[in-house]
Amino acid sequence: MASEHGEEVKVLGKWSSPFSNRVVLSLKLKGVAYKYSEEDFANKSDDLLKYNPIHKKVPVLIHKGNPLPESLVIVEYIDDTWTNNPLLPQDPYERALARFWSKTLDDKILPALWNACWSDEKGRDKAVEEALEALKILQEALKDKRFFGGETIGLVDIAANFIGYWVAILQEIAGLELLTIEKFPKLYKWSQEFVNHPVIKESLPPRDKLFAFFKASASK
Amino acid sequence: RMANEVVLLETWASMYGIRVRIALAEKGVKYECKEENLRNKSSLLLQMNPIHKKIPVLIHNGKPICDSAIIVQYIDEVWSHKAPLMPSDPYERAQARFWVDYIDKKVYDTSRKMWLSTGEEHETWRKELISVFKQLEETLGDKPFYGGDTFGFVDVGLISFYSWFYSFEIYGNFKMEAECPKLVAWVKRCMQRETVSKNLPDEKEIYDHAEASKKALELK
Numbered sequence: 010m011a012s013e014h015g016e017e018v019k020v021l022g023k024w025s026s027p028f029s030n031r032v033v034l035s036l037k038l039k040g041v042a043y044k045y046s047e048e049d050f051a052n053k054s055d056d057l058l059k060y061n062p063i064h065k066k067v068p069v070l071i072h073k074g075n076p077l078p079e080s081l082v083i084v085e086y087i088d089d090t091w092t093n094n095p096l097l098p099q100d101p102y103e104r105a106l107a108r109f110w111s112k113t114l115d116d117k118i119l120p121a122l123w124n125a126c127w128s129d130e131k132g133r134d135k136a137v138e139e140a141l142e143a144l145k146i147l148q149e150a151l152k153d154k155r156f157f158g159g160e161t162i163g164l165v166d167i168a169a170n171f172i173g174y175w176v177a178i179l180q181e182i183a184g185l186e187l188l189t190i191e192k193f194p195k196l197y198k199w200s201q202e203f204v205n206h207p208v209i210k211e212s213l214p215p216r217d218k219l220f221a222f223f224k225a226s227a228s229k
Numbered sequence: 230r231m232a233n234e235v236v237l238l239e240t241w242a243s244m245y246g247i248r249v250r251i252a253l254a255e256k257g258v259k260y261e262c263k264e265e266n267l268r269n270k271s272s273l274l275l276q277m278n279p280i281h282k283k284i285p286v287l288i289h290n291g292k293p294i295c296d297s298a299i300i301v302q303y304i305d306e307v308w309s310h311k312a313p314l315m316p317s318d319p320y321e322r323a324q325a326r327f328w329v330d331y332i333d334k335k336v337y338d339t340s341r342k343m344w345l346s347t348g349e350e351h352e353t354w355r356k357e358l359i360s361v362f363k364q365l366e367e368t369l370g371d372k373p374f375y376g377g378d379t380f381g382f383v384d385v386g387l388i389s390f391y392s393w394f395y396s397f398e399i400y401g402n403f404k405m406e407a408e409c410p411k412l413v414a415w416v417k418r419c420m421q422r423e424t425v426s427k428n429l430p431d432e433k434e435i436y437d438h439a440e441a442s443k444k445a446l447e448l449k
Contacts, residue, residue: 063364072320077320077324085323089322105294108296109296112299113281146280
């Protein structure tokens with residue numbers, strides 16, 4: 010499906026970053042054509058410093074020459090601009106809930122999982138406890154739905170990409186069992202639906218490459 | 230059809246609660262205000278925001294909405310007949326979300342770090358806080374409001390901090406008028422709106438409150 014607007018859509022991203030990936034997933038779900046540019050953090054490009062002078066981070070979306078940073082802001086913008094396959098619900102209350110869960114993922118859930126996977130022996134028990142608590146509340150938000158968005162992938166599913174895909178890899182490297190079918194059957198089932206979704210499947214970074222990348226970081 | 234019941238859980242000094250009060254006032258919505266004691270949270274608060282246990286919480290016809298930026302967007306979407314707060318253009322909307330996110334990430338945390346530190350560390354945070362306000366002033370540019378000609382989402386997001394400027398000036402030993410004159414002019418424009426002036430707490434009461442909190446923290 011060609012881009013409705015025909016103008017150039019560019020993404021500055023990092024292949025291993027779940028935040029960059031959120032932007033890629035959103036564009037792919039809408040069938041929007043885009044150009045992707047890989048950022049090397051050791052050597053921030055002139056483009057990155059020009060387009061995100063405030064936070065100097067990826068992802069950045071550039072549409073019609075207009076730059077936009079912050080992954081969740083970008084995903085909402087994509088949803089506003091390309092209105093096929095909506096990512097946010099129509100109802101204001103449901104929209105507020107979707108925004109709340111996306112923010113809670115960034116503010117509370119992702120950090121808890123990340124910290125647990127990178128925790129040292131001293132902080133491990135507490136970090137793992139917090140990670141399990143975070144997964145519990147996320148599973149409660151899912152209820153009995155196939156996706157957080159209902160029958161189709163929505164904003165919260167995209168925001169939870171780290172949980173759906175990255176956590177399995179990181180917990181293996183850390184030797185932890187956080188998101189498992191035994192501990193969180195509904196959330197685990199969601200993660201399988203997520204990674205096997207036809208569009209998502211071809212838009213996630215390759216598992217071996219991601220594994221090797223994080224394993225190398227772990228050894229440092 | 231259920232009556233439009235609107236309840237706001239907040240604390241008098243919270244700049245985040247003030248955002249919601251201003252937004253409700255802009256829309257002419259009648260609501261009940263419940264003052265929370267954060268050292269003794271009500272069962273209603275714990276029931277309505279079990280995840281974060283924070284204020285503000287808007288309860289609309291029994292359903293809770295949490296996080297001030299999300300609440301203001303909800304108010305804008307539900308009471309859309311009057312005083313639109315979000316821009317109509319998707320890119321401008323995204324920018325508005327970005328800047329409120331920037332305010333949320335930067336203003337309170339930086340001011341708190343400045344407030345609680347001494348010596349060189351204090352100097353660093355002091356400079357950082359001033360640069361945050363200078364950035365916000367630059368973003369405003371020559372527009373009367375962040376929303377352009379009309380008072381909007383980012384205006385609500387930042388003016389809610391105004392009662393704290395006096396305290397920032399004392400703790401940071403600077404004058405907002407000298408550092409950011411355009412921002413101060415913007416404040417004066419906002420204060421001409423009754424919806425703003427009637428909903429901002431007294432700056433000296435805020436300072437006394439800050440002093441009391443500081444002493445309480447230092448005693449621990």
